[in-house]
Structures are given as C-alpha cells and as structure tokens.
Amino acid sequence: MKIGVIGSGYVGLATALAFGKLGHEVVCGDIDEDKIAMLNDGRSPVAEPGFEETLKELTGSGKLKATIDIPALASESEVIFLCVGTPSLPDGGIDLSAIEDATQAISCSLDGQVVVVKSTVLPGTARGVVLKVLKGGSGGYTVCNNPEFLREGSALEDSLDPDRIIIGSIDGKGTEKLLELYKGFDCPKLMTDLDTAEMIKYASNIFLALKITYSNEMANLCERFGVDVYDVMTGVKLDKRIAPKYLDAGAGFGGSCFEKDLSAMIAAAKDEGYYPSLIATTLDINDAQPLxxxxxxxxxxxxxxxxxxAVLGLAFKEDTADVRNSRAIIIVQALLGKGVNVTVHDPLAMDNFRSLCIGDLNYAGDVKDALRDKDAVIIQTNADEYVKLGPEDFKGLMRSPVVIDGRRAYEPEDMISAGITYLGIGWKNSK
Ligand SMILES: NC(=O)c1ccc[n+]([C@@H]2O[C@H](COP(=O)([O-])OP(=O)(O)OC[C@H]3O[C@@H](n4cnc5c(N)ncnc54)[C@H](O)[C@@H]3O)[C@@H](O)[C@H]2O)c1
Known part of the structure; x- marks a missing residue:
C-alpha cells in the first residue's frame, strides 16, 4: 500500500518505519527541511533504537522517501497519517495549529484517501477540526482516528508489536482499509467512532500518569512510616487485578505526553463546566516530586x-534523547538556584539539554568525568552505563560518596555496606 506520513518526529517516523519494514511504500513529510534532508540521506533525526538501521535499509531500497511537498505526498498516498505535534498552549489547552496546517496542506490533493489522525487530539477534533478543514478542499476522503501508544526508547518495537489497535471512524469507510493495513498485527483491534477513539488515548495516558503518581504518593507515605516503597510495591504488584508496570516510585513523570495531555484535558473539561480534580492533583503531586x-x-x-x-540522566528517561518536561530540568534549575556547581551527563541527550540554555552547567565528557571530585551525585535515569556503576566507582571517584537515586538503580544494602550515603525517594533509610 502507498502510505503518506505527515510529521516526522517520534510517532511519524516509528509509523513510517514500521509500515516500510512490512513492505509498504512510504513517504514521510515534514515542514522541517533539515529533517527531510537527513531522512533522504538515511539518517534519523530522532535517537531511537532501530530507527537509523531501518531508515538506511528502506531509503536504500527505495521503499521510503521524504519530502516537504505535503500536497504531493497526499496525492500519491492511499492512506495519510497525521503525526504532527499537538503541544500545549500557555493556558495548558491543546495547540491544534499543526493539525490544522497539515490538514489544510492536503485538502486539495484528495481523491478517495483515508486521512488518519494519529496525533493525540481531544474528543471532537477529527469532527470539529479535520473534517471542517477538509470540507473546504476538494475531492473524496474519509477520516479515521488511530491513536498511537508507543513508548519512547522502544518506539519502533512498540509500533510493530502494539498491545491493541484502536480505529475510530466517521462512517466505517476507512476502517476496512486500515484493517487491511494492520492485517498482520496479532493483537486486539477495536473499532469505534471518532470521538471514542480520541478519548481512549486520553483515558489511557491519564491512567498511566495516575499509576506513576500513585506510586510516588505511596513512596512519600512510606518514608513517613519508615517502610521501603519498593518492597511494598513488590507485594502490590502480585495482585492480579493490578498490572505491574508504571508502579515504580521516583522523581515523577516527564516526557512530551503526560503533562501535556493531562493539561489539555483539564482545560477542555473546564470549558465543558467540569473541573477534573483527580487529574489536576496528579499534576500537582508530580510537580512537587523532583524537589x-x-x-x-x-x-x-x-x-x-x-x-x-553531578546529575546523571537528562532525558525524561533512559534510551531517549528527549528532554521535553524532563525532571532533570526542574532538578538542575533548583540546584542552580541554591548556588550549587552542577555537572551534567546523559548518554544521548547532552545536545538537547544544552539547547535548553538552563544556565551555567558543566557538561561531562563521560560518566566517570561527571563523578570525579563531586560532593554528591543525583541519578535521574536508569541508563545502562549508570546502572553498571558499582560502589567502588562512587567511592573511588567522588570527593564524598553521596548518591541520591531517583530510580533505585542499585541495591541499598550493597551501597550502604560499602560506606556510601545512599538515599532515594520512598526508602526507609532516607529519613
Ligand atoms: N512521543 C511519544 O511518545 C508519543 C506517543 C504517542 C502519541 N504521541 C502524540 O503524537 C503526536 C506527535 O508526537 P511526536 O512526539 O512524534 O512529536 P515530534 O515533535 O517529535 O514530531 C512532530 C513533527 O511534526 C512536524 N510538523 C509540525 N507541523 C507540521 C506540519 N504542518 N506539516 C508537517 N509536519 C509538521 C514537526 O516538524 C515534527 O517533526 C503528538 O500528538 C503526541 O502527543 C507521542
């Protein structure tokens, strides 16, 4: 099938590469000329496992190309995925300008295509925005919503092996085409109307954010009672009614999605005359957690x-270069505000963090350099090279071996018995 993907970020590229790998012909579109040049050169503008290799393979075989000519991309595609960003407005509401622009760009090139919104959009967006813009154009089309659930760090793997596929459709016409496209995917497929598919994405992200925040709230309680939250959660996770993922306490969730999506839902709910206090409290707890x-x-x-x-881990989690909403930003700003000399390190995210221009920071060339002669280190992600550090590294390199761990990267007994001051969120030794 001929597939057009508009927006060549994490979601767009994962979608394009997954369908390319499955033998479809894919055209990636973006307004960013540098990204398009990189893609046509077989280089990935996004650091994700498997992206670069797959891209080289697909551009080499001519199965994938990239363009800034979005109308041309649309006219040569049977299915067009909209994967552009849907960031927050200053008031927390959703910014749909990229969705509107991308829809406008394809509106005069349609002749029977299925236009699929994969970006995260509030219920009513496909009906109220996408269809409205397309009606001003020409030709035939149908519109679907097919929300994306990938995790950064395993974006391609998740796109090829999703837990479920949700297809929301205005009139059922696009569903058949998408079912054909997804026919090799061995997972539940749920067909709904457009608004329901859009809401499923929000309901899922809100629940995941709640789970993390629940663990962090439990951690804060455990500290008061002198109990170890990781031991507690081991017991909680044995309950078959509770899925064990997203229950590890720490410095709070970051990343491009949860905060943005929760804020968008709060703003939209307020417009509907309802204040979703559970969602608002989730964000409040999450804001306080890194401090x-x-x-x-x-x-x-x-x-x-x-x-x-030293702060180890600048991305919002390991295996990604994405620093959007990373807890490291809050931690580093707080340290600078208190007059601390801060050295930072991340295996992938140094350039992205540098571009945030947060202040006067030392960027360490490697992890050992970061630890050398420090009074303390804060561990912010579970990157492999941090998890592999042992008590001897901290003792041998640091001025004083104080490790504040937001990810429980090490066994407390090993660290404490080696003479390290080892503290973390939700542990009995942190009081
Ligand atoms: N990143 C994730 O983990 C993830 C997971 C699931 C869903 N989502 C959702 O998917 C959407 C995209 O997220 P992302 O992380 O891939 O964003 P991203 O910022 O990495 O990529 C978005 C891309 O869209 C391009 N773009 C913007 N306006 C455009 C236009 N008018 N025409 C063509 N291209 C345009 C940008 O240049 C950028 O390359 C968002 O709605 C997000 O909430 C993201």
Whole structure:
C-alpha cells in the first residue's frame, strides 16, 4: 500500500518505519527541511533504537522517501497519517495549529484517501477540526482516528508489536482499509467512532500518569512510616487485578505526553463546566516530586551552596534523547538556584539539554568525568552505563560518596555496606 506520513518526529517516523519494514511504500513529510534532508540521506533525526538501521535499509531500497511537498505526498498516498505535534498552549489547552496546517496542506490533493489522525487530539477534533478543514478542499476522503501508544526508547518495537489497535471512524469507510493495513498485527483491534477513539488515548495516558503518581504518593507515605516503597510495591504488584508496570516510585513523570495531555484535558473539561480534580492533583503531586531529590541532597550534605553535584540522566528517561518536561530540568534549575556547581551527563541527550540554555552547567565528557571530585551525585535515569556503576566507582571517584537515586538503580544494602550515603525517594533509610 502507498502510505503518506505527515510529521516526522517520534510517532511519524516509528509509523513510517514500521509500515516500510512490512513492505509498504512510504513517504514521510515534514515542514522541517533539515529533517527531510537527513531522512533522504538515511539518517534519523530522532535517537531511537532501530530507527537509523531501518531508515538506511528502506531509503536504500527505495521503499521510503521524504519530502516537504505535503500536497504531493497526499496525492500519491492511499492512506495519510497525521503525526504532527499537538503541544500545549500557555493556558495548558491543546495547540491544534499543526493539525490544522497539515490538514489544510492536503485538502486539495484528495481523491478517495483515508486521512488518519494519529496525533493525540481531544474528543471532537477529527469532527470539529479535520473534517471542517477538509470540507473546504476538494475531492473524496474519509477520516479515521488511530491513536498511537508507543513508548519512547522502544518506539519502533512498540509500533510493530502494539498491545491493541484502536480505529475510530466517521462512517466505517476507512476502517476496512486500515484493517487491511494492520492485517498482520496479532493483537486486539477495536473499532469505534471518532470521538471514542480520541478519548481512549486520553483515558489511557491519564491512567498511566495516575499509576506513576500513585506510586510516588505511596513512596512519600512510606518514608513517613519508615517502610521501603519498593518492597511494598513488590507485594502490590502480585495482585492480579493490578498490572505491574508504571508502579515504580521516583522523581515523577516527564516526557512530551503526560503533562501535556493531562493539561489539555483539564482545560477542555473546564470549558465543558467540569473541573477534573483527580487529574489536576496528579499534576500537582508530580510537580512537587523532583524537589524531593533536593531535600534528600540537603539532608545528606547539610548546606549545599558551593557544593559540586553531578546529575546523571537528562532525558525524561533512559534510551531517549528527549528532554521535553524532563525532571532533570526542574532538578538542575533548583540546584542552580541554591548556588550549587552542577555537572551534567546523559548518554544521548547532552545536545538537547544544552539547547535548553538552563544556565551555567558543566557538561561531562563521560560518566566517570561527571563523578570525579563531586560532593554528591543525583541519578535521574536508569541508563545502562549508570546502572553498571558499582560502589567502588562512587567511592573511588567522588570527593564524598553521596548518591541520591531517583530510580533505585542499585541495591541499598550493597551501597550502604560499602560506606556510601545512599538515599532515594520512598526508602526507609532516607529519613
Ligand atoms: N512521543 C511519544 O511518545 C508519543 C506517543 C504517542 C502519541 N504521541 C502524540 O503524537 C503526536 C506527535 O508526537 P511526536 O512526539 O512524534 O512529536 P515530534 O515533535 O517529535 O514530531 C512532530 C513533527 O511534526 C512536524 N510538523 C509540525 N507541523 C507540521 C506540519 N504542518 N506539516 C508537517 N509536519 C509538521 C514537526 O516538524 C515534527 O517533526 C503528538 O500528538 C503526541 O502527543 C507521542
């Protein structure tokens, strides 16, 4: 099948590469000329496992090409996926300008295509925005919503092996085409109307954000009772009614989706005359959580102005270069605000973090450099090279071996018995 994918970020590229790998002909579109040049050169503008290799393979075989000519992409495709960003407006509401622009760009090139919204959009968007814009154009089309559930760090793998496929349709016409496209995918497929498919994406993300926040709330309680939240969650996860993922306590969720989607839903609900307090409280708890890392640091070092502290992990999680809403931003800003000398390191996200221009930071060339002569280190992601560090690395390299761990990367007994001050969110030793 001939597939057009508009928006060549995490979701667009994962979609394009997955369908390309399955033998379809794919054209990627974007307004960013540099991204398009990179793609046609077989280089991935997004750091994700498998992207670069698959891209080289598909551009080499002519199965994938990229263009900024969105109308041409639309006219030569049978199915067009809209994968553009849907960021937050200053008031937290959803910014649909990229969806509107991309829809406008294809509106005069349609002749029977299925236009599929894969970006995360609020219920009513396909009906109220996409169809409205397309009606001003020419030709035949039908519109579907097919929300994406991939996780950064395993985007391609998730696109090829999803838990479920949701297809929302205005009139059922596009469903058949999408079922044909997804026929090799061995997972439940749920067909709904457009608004329901759009809402399923929000309901899923809100629930995942709630699960993480619930664990963090439990962690904060456990600390007060002198109990280890990781031991507690081991017991909780044995309950068959509770799926075990997204229950590890830490410094809060980051990334491009949860905060944006929860804020968008709050803003939209307010417009409908309803205040979703559970969702709002989730965001409040999440905002406060990274600052707990600073409290732990202060409890270990006493006064922190002038101290030398390393922060390991700048992306919002390991295996990605994405720094959008990373807890590291809040942690680093708080440290700088308290007069700490901050050294940072990340295996993939150094350039992206640097481009945030957060302040006067030392960027370490490697992890050992980051630890050398530091008064303390804050572990912010479970990147392989951090998890592989042992007590001897901290003791051998640091001025004082104080490790504040937001990811429970190590066994507390090993660290403490080796003479390390090892503190983390939700542990009995952190009081
Ligand atoms: N990143 C994730 O983990 C993830 C997971 C599921 C769903 N989503 C949703 O998918 C959507 C895309 O997310 P992403 O992370 O891939 O975003 P991204 O920022 O990585 O990529 C978006 C791309 O769209 C391009 N773009 C913007 N306006 C355009 C236009 N008018 N025409 C063509 N291209 C345009 C941008 O240049 C950019 O390359 C969002 O709605 C997001 O909420 C993201």
């Amino acid at each position: 707990r890392m600073i409290e732990l640091l202060e409890s270990a070092l006493g006064s922190i102005p002038g101290k030398d502290v």
